[in-house]
Amino acid sequence: MKPSPPSRVDLLQGTLDLLVLRTLLFGPAHGHAIAKHIQAVSEELLQIETGSLYPALHRLEAQGWIDATWEKSEKGKRAKYYRLTSPGRKHLVAERMKWETFARAMGLVLKPTGEEA
Amino acid sequence: MPGFLRKLGWLTTRSRREAELREALEFHLEEEIEKGKTAGLTEAQARAAARRELGNPGLIAEDTRSAWSWPLLTLVETIFGDVRYGARMLARNTKVTVLTVLALALGIGVNASVFTAYKALWLMPLDARDPHEMVNIALTRDSGPTNSFSYPDYEAYRDSLDSFSGLIASRAMNARLSSAGGPPDLEASLVGSGLGRLGLISPRISGEERARIEIVTENYFEVLGVAPVRGRSFESLSRAELQAQPSVLISENYWQRRFGGDPEIIGKTIRLNNVAVTVIGVTPHDFRGADFGAPPFWAPISIDPLFNRDDQWLNQRENQRYRLHGRLAHGVSMAQAQAEMNPIANQLRALHDPESISAEPASALVLPGSPLLPQPNNGMEVVIALIMFAAALVLAVACANVGSLQLARARSRQHELSTRLSLGASRLRVVRQLLTESVLVGLLAGVSALFLTWAFLQELSAQFAGVFPLWTGSPAFDVTPDFEIVGYVVAVSLFAGILAGLTPAMESSRSALAAIVRSNASSRRSRRLQDVLVAAQVSLSLILLIVAGMLIRTSFNEIKMPTGYDTLNVISLDFRFAEPSDYDADAKLAVAQELRTRLAALPGVSAMSSARPPGERRFLTAAMPIGEAAAVGNPVQSILAYTRVQENYFETIGVPLVLGRTFQQQGNSAVILSESAATELWPNQNPIGRSLRLGPTDEQHHRRSELVAEGPALQVVGVVRDKRGMALDGGGSREIYLALAGDQVSSRPILIRTQAEPKQVIDILGPVLTSIDPTISATANTLEERLRASPLFGVSMLFGAFASAIGTCALLLALMGIYGTVSYIVVLRTREIGIRRAIGAQRGDVIGLILRESTRPILIGLILGMPLSAGGVFLATRLLFGLSFVDIVSTAAVTVLFLSIALLASYFPARRAMGIDPLVALRHEG
Incomplete structure (x- = not known):
């Protein structure tokens, strides 16, 4: 990677699951919509690789955190819609807490209060 | 979940x-x-x-x-994919695949055979339910281990030990069989068959039919956990009942072969050693109990006194004839049983004759159950290790063989490999794929080897069992692959597959990687590796061939070595009185004299002498020169073998007299020495007329310490040529001959020198004996046949046979490997040959180059192999006796053979390549 201004950020290992779960909190969505949503919300900083998204969706499904059903999309095509299950909701809460703790810890280390002055 | x-x-x-x-x-x-x-x-x-x-x-x-x-499942799936792909690749190259599988199967098969034979013979368990619980019981003294016990000792152990849930005693004995009905078992048919021709069994020429009986304690079948297939066994009868109506069991094998499966067998009464016994049951097919084979009959120990006409037979503490086996009680280890046994052994020791060996300190020995006598450190371990090593070397040759073939094939698959690499497969993935293929080949070879070995050993043991006479029982070797053998073969196959595939896989994936960047530098590397593999094959098989050749020549020499006496025209006639107690000494002598007179009158008999035949177990004594010579020389006593002979012994068996004369009829104080004995007693002096004293000459075995030359003075009257000794190292030629007293004639076999064909004389001996006394049982064979039955001869034959088998395998593999690899390499160089031709190389130059390069690894292998083989030969001569040293002829023959195979293998493809238009050759994929 060239050291150019961050047009995109590589996802940290394991964060994709969290992002997907969080996105589904708004309601059922298909894979493409999830990817677009994350990109849009992150101001295009996070680029979701299709190659990681679909295995991740299946992984979450295998864990029982999300459910999938085939439904007609807005354009009338068959698409696979994912929705959050209640264990998924719990998992999201737990993961989010973890992430926030982690982020806070990182912040504390990278920007100690003494440095701010 | x-x-x-x-x-x-x-x-x-x-x-x-x-x-x-x-x-x-x-x-x-x-x-x-x-x-x-x-x-x-x-x-x-x-x-x-x-x-x-x-x-x-x-x-x-x-x-x-x-x-x-699941991650593991994914791995399994990719392996499955690799296997499927590998199988497809193997199926596509049928010829190469068959060749590699065959080569590896040969190598694995040799190992599987050796391992199975080792298990079936050396580790033969008792034939019992849960055989791992069964143990051998023995005592070990300074003089070595023994597993012979008397019945009173057995009872003491049986009644006082808690470590065993059951203790059994057994012994084998040859009995006379009569009143059996049906056609008798004709041993004559045996003479023509394999081992019979070798003379391992002396054919009966007169007397009653024989049958081997295994005499066992009444609890034998119960402890072993085997029930009769028909009728009942001894447990169901009380001791009193057994003695009142003596009963035996018959083995299924003998019942079928001797009695044709007679359905009326249960309840039938026959006579064994003239004791009427009733058959009460049939033991299962091939059931061998604590022995090597299924005996014709099993008899309860309570009737052993009847067989021996001795009421006190079971009460004598010195009558130590029974072998003891036990079943360990649940949870008891062999060491615990041994510890419990020790104090009892000590108590029993005190009850034995204080002069006898049984009174010496002894400690108990509890060993894994086996029909074999426990004989630690008798050198067998070394021989077994050596054999296993030789088998492993054959496998190594096979692996190098397959490895070089795989490498050659992988080079021709470079396109495929580089395609896979550029499609994003990691090198590890490609190596794994190639390894999977070799492992597949290994397993394929292992499975074929398993079945081939099984079939081969089955046939071999059937052949082996078939050459034994019916009456001695049927040896039963279990060569069916069990869990352990299958595991061993699978492990060896996996190992061989990986060994054969690893280097080629690493190498070809590397060169495929290089091929992507269009560099050819590493192809030279892989060709060099191939040369190394060919050279390794050549040198390893050279070692095997040279050592095997040496073993074969040695055993051949052993067999051909002159014995120092005439073996072909001398018959040994051994006769036994059916019931020795029915005859007094005079009656015996009368029979013997009558026999001698009648024999002397037979046509074709030129001389006759009563003596033990040469090569029979001999007794040793001490000898010490006395008189004036003793003062001069060093008065050290020598240990000599002694034989009692009649005056015409030397003439009868054809041993020339070197000095002096033979015995006079009455000369009891005269002795005759063999040349080497004379040289040892009186170096560089004429021994005739000199005197010596001997140790005990009572024809009993004595301990070395008892061999003291304290006998009466004897005078040397003659010296005869050495006979070759029967010790395994060919030594033991130092002999002394004593005169045989006239009244001892009845206890000796008669040696008969024939002018006619010995076979014809043997044929008329039977009727002569029968006409004198039909109950006398007699066997007759030539000294040549007796020689072939000797352990020395047997060991030589066995070594020769094994060496031939190993040598043949090594030779076959090496030839296959050299031809396959060399011709493959040359085919791969077709394109290069085209280039050389196109830029103007002469036909002769190119062929010369190819031949030179093809033979180079062979030469390197030979040069490396020579000193290694010399080392191998040196090692073998140190470990085994009587080996002759490397012979130049077979080494040279092997060298020439290897080189010519390489020349042939490279010449034909090279010539074909030369025949192709250079432009076509250039387009050849290679």
Whole structure:
């Protein structure tokens, strides 16, 4: 990677699951919509690789955190819609807490209060 | 576990799920195209961008699969894929595959055979239910281990030991069989068959039919956990009942072969050693109990006194004839049993004759159950290790063979490999694929080897069993592969597959990598590696061939070595009185004299002498010169073998007299020495007329410490040529001959020198004996046949046979490997040959180059192999007695053979390559 201004950020290992779960909190969505949503919300900083998204969706499904059903999309095509299950909701809460703790810890280390002055 | 079930559900509807994934990705793609078009791209541009964004759908599918699967399952699946692919590759190259599988199967088969034979013979368990619980019981003294016990001792152990849930005693004995009905077992048919021709069994020429009986304690079958297939066994009868009506069991084998499976066998009464016994049951086919084979009959120990006409037979503490085996009680170890046995052994020791060996300090020995006598440190371990090593070397040759072939093949597969590498397979993945193929080949070879070995050993043991006379029982070797053997073969196959495949796989994946960047530098490397493998094969098989050749020549020499006496025209006639107690000494002598008179009158008999035949177990005594010579020389006593002979002994068996004369009829104080004995007693002096004293000459075995030359003075009257001794090292030629007293004639076999064909004389001996006394049982064979039955001869034959087998395998593998690899390499160089021709190389130059390069690894292998073989030969001569040293002839023959095979293997493909138009050759893929 060239050291150019961050047009995109590589996802940290394991964060994709969290992002997907969080996105589904708004309601059922298909894979493409999830990817677009994350990109849009992150101001295009996070680029979701299709190659990681679909295995991740299946992984979450295998864990029982999300459910999938085939439904007609807005354009009338068959698409696979994912929705959050209640264990998924719990998992999201737990993961989010973890992430926030982690982020806070990182912040504390990278920007100690003494440095701010 | 819902997660588990969900995954399982996914796996069961896998193909539908995968179709769904494809559909989802398709949908994703269309959405993406839609988005691209909205952004103003053309349909084609949008599609291309979307595809680019999507990446490799195959990879996504694979990742998704692993999301649903377990990591181990994924690994198994990829291995499965590799195996499927490997199998396809192997099927495509049928010829090469068959060749490699054959080569490896040969190497694995040799190892499997050796291991199976080792298990079936050396580790032969007792034939029992839960055989691992069965143990051998023995005592070990300074003089070595013994497993012979008397019945009173057996009872003491049986009644006082808690370590065993059952203790049994048994002994084998040869009995006379009569009143059996049906056609008798004709031993004559045996003479023509394999081992019979070798003279391992002396054929009966007169007397009653024989049958071997295993005499066992009444609890024998109960402790071994085997029930008769018909009738009942001894446990169901009390001791009193058994003695009142003596009963025996018959083995299924003997029942079928001797009695034709007579359905009336139960309840039939026959006579064994003239004791009427009733058959009460039939033991299972091939059931051998604590012995090597199934005996014709099993008799309860309570009737052993009847067989021996001795009421006190079972009460004598010195009558130590029974072998003891026990079944360990649940949870008791062999060491615990041994510890419990020790104090009892000590108590029993005190009850034995204080002069006898049984009174010496002894400690108990509890060993894994086996029909073998416990004989630690008798050198067998070394021989077994040596044999296993030789088998391992054959496998190494096979691996090098297959390795070089694989490498050659991998080079021709370079296209495929580099394609796979450029498609993104890691080098590890390619190596794994190639290794999977070799492991597949290894396992394929292992399975073939397993079945071939089984069939081969089955046939061999059937042949072996078939050459034994019926009456001695049927040896039963279990060569059926069990869990351990299958495990061993699979392990060896995996190892061989990996060994044969690892280097070629590493090497060819490396060169395939290089091929991608269009560099050819590493092809030279891989060719060098191939040369190394060929050289390794050559040198390893050279070692095997030279050592095997040496063994073969040695055993051949052993067999051909002159014995120092005439073996072909001398018959040994051994006769025994059926019931020795029915005859007094005079009656015996009368029979013997009558026999001698009648024999002397037979046509074709030129001389006759009563003596033990040469090569029979001999007794040793001490000898010490006395008189004036003793003062001069060093008065050290020598140990000599002694034989009592009549005056015409030397003439009868053809041993020339060197000095002096033979015995006079009455000369009891006269002795005759063999040349080497004379040289040892009186070096560089004439021994005739000198005197010596001997140790005990009572024809009993004595301990070395008892051999003291304290006998009366004897005078040397003659010296005869040495006979070759019967010790394994060919030594033991120092002999002394004593005169045989006239009244001892009845206790000796008669040696008969014939003018006619000995076979004809043997044929008329039977009727002569029968006419004198029909109950006398007699055997007759020539000294040549007796010689062949000697352990020395047997060991030589066995070594010769094994060495031939190993040598043949090594030779076959080496030739196959050299031919296959060398010709393959030359074919691969077709393109290069085309280039050389195109730029103007002469035909002769190119052929010369190819031949030179093809023979180089062979030469290197030979040069490396020579000193290694010399080392091997040196090692073998140190470990085994009587080996003759390397012979130049066989070494030279092997060298020439290897070189000519390499020349042939390279010449034909090279010539074919020369015949091709250079332009066509250039396009040849290689």
